[in-house]
Amino acid sequence: MSPAPAARRLLATVRGAIQPTPPIWIMRQAGRYLPEYRELRSRAGGFLELCYTPDLATEVTLQPVRRFDLDAAILFSDILVVPDALGQEVRFETGEGPLLTPLSAASIGALRPERVLERLAPVLETVRRVRAALPDDKTLIGFCGSPWTVATYMLGGRGSPDQQAARLFALREPEAFARLMDILVDVSVDYLVAQFRAGADVVQLFESWALNLDETAFAERVIEPNRRIVAGVRRQLPDAPIIGFPRGAAGMIAAYAEATGVNVVGLDYATPLQFAAATLPAGLGVQGNLDPLRLVVGGRQMEERAREIVAAFRGRPHIFNLGHGIVPETPIAHVERLLEIVRGG
Numbered sequence: 144m145s146p147a148p149a150a151r152r153l154l155a156t157v158r159g160a161i162q163p164t165p166p167i168w169i170m171r172q173a174g175r176y177l178p179e180y181r182e183l184r185s186r187a188g189g190f191l192e193l194c195y196t197p198d199l200a201t202e203v204t205l206q207p208v209r210r211f212d213l214d215a216a217i218l219f220s221d222i223l224v225v226p227d228a229l230g231q232e233v234r235f236e237t238g239e240g241p242l243l244t245p246l247s248a249a250s251i252g253a254l255r256p257e258r259v260l261e262r263l264a265p266v267l268e269t270v271r272r273v274r275a276a277l278p279d280d281k282t283l284i285g286f287c288g289s290p291w292t293v294a295t296y297m298l299g300g301r302g303s304p305d306q307q308a309a310r311l312f313a314l315r316e317p318e319a320f321a322r323l324m325d326i327l328v329d330v331s332v333d334y335l336v337a338q339f340r341a342g343a344d345v346v347q348l349f350e351s352w353a354l355n356l357d358e359t360a361f362a363e364r365v366i367e368p369n370r371r372i373v374a375g376v377r378r379q380l381p382d383a384p385i386i387g388f389p390r391g392a393a394g395m396i397a398a399y400a401e402a403t404g405v406n407v408v409g410l411d412y413a414t415p416l417q418f419a420a421a422t423l424p425a426g427l428g429v430q431g432n433l434d435p436l437r438l439v440v441g442g443r444q445m446e447e448r449a450r451e452i453v454a455a456f457r458g459r460p461h462i463f464n465l466g467h468g469i470v471p472e473t474p475i476a477h478v479e480r481l482l483e484i485v486r487g488g
């Protein structure tokens with residue numbers, strides 16, 4: 144883990160500082176809305192090759208920070224490099240999103256957790272190169288997918304609106320499911336510790352599919368595995384700063400924050416501001432939560448809501464962000480305007 148110069152505003156906020164204006168990064172900030180990303184992507188071959196080529200992945204990580212002077216870089220990679228490194232077949236088809244050969248109870252035993260760090264060595268090399276190239280005042284965010292979210296792809300074979308394949312598997316095959324979650328918890332701990340050691344300042348746990356779960360399932364599949372990851376990382380790196388993003392946690396958000404011990408909880412855009420302010424403990428940091436489509440439309444629809452979000456979280460550690468990933472149609476000028484607003488314009 145790098146030292147924490149006071150000048151790394153975003154890192155200081157994760158550690159509990161309250162800033163005059165919130166630091167900002169943008170979920171999925173490196174991506175197809177940027178012409179420089181599209182240009183490099185067209186030369187790179189496949190998406191996984193891009194993730195596993197440190198030169199190119201470093202360049203793509205730095206692009207949005209350079210263009211917008213954001214407060215943080217986020218490692219350019221994907222949550223599905225972990226199943227790929229475990230030996231499951233993962234493909235990214237243009238326009239289709241990720242496609243995996245779905246696991247069965249029997250094929251879980253064929254996963255190869257002992258090889259994960261070796262296979263993810265190029266990603267860790269990207270972390271080192273980004274940290275070396277990044278200005279000292281910028282925070283570097285590493286990440287992994289949380290076990291339930293990664294498992295929904297491993298079991299369903301693709302993203303799905305209701306995660307039905309994984310939800311049925313977890314109920315029908317509780318032992319095999321628990322084995323899969325144990326594997327994902329263990330490799331995630333090792334992978335995140337390795338990212339910190341390579342130069343990440345903060346890591347984010349992406350639980351993008353925390354929705355559609357009853358409270359029992361949420362406690363077992365979301366809270367408990369994320370808690371184990373946070374505890375496992377901190378056994379090796381006691382003060383490791385961690386952001387948790389349980390998208391769709393709704394009424395379970397305070398329970399998630401308390402039980403996992405994350406420093407900052409990421410709020411999706413459906414989370415009401417006053418509900419978050421009232422239910423989350425006073426000193427806990429929050430991140431979010433502008434609807435990405437307001438950034439597509441811009442103008443009053445974006446500006447008024449952005450100001451409401453800033454106002455609602457004044458007085459607690461707050462990192463400004465979208466409430467989910469930026470979409471490819473987003474005009475660059477709207478991102479520039481959002482930064483002016485968040486920085487007091």
Ligand code: 1CP
Nearest residue numbers: 170171172173174190218219220221222240302349351468
């Ligand atoms: O061809 C392309 O350019 C592919 C588009 C793309 C990109 C740019 C994918 C495929 N992944 C990424 C990069 C990525 N993914 C980052 C890079 C860093 C940054 O933010 O700039 C990160 C953090 C992710 C994380 C990720 N991947 C999540 C969690 C965040 C979220 O949006 O909920 C998820 C769910 C994925 C899976 C995935 N990978 C790619 C796509 C299109 C998807 C979503 C598929 C689906 O809807 O199910």
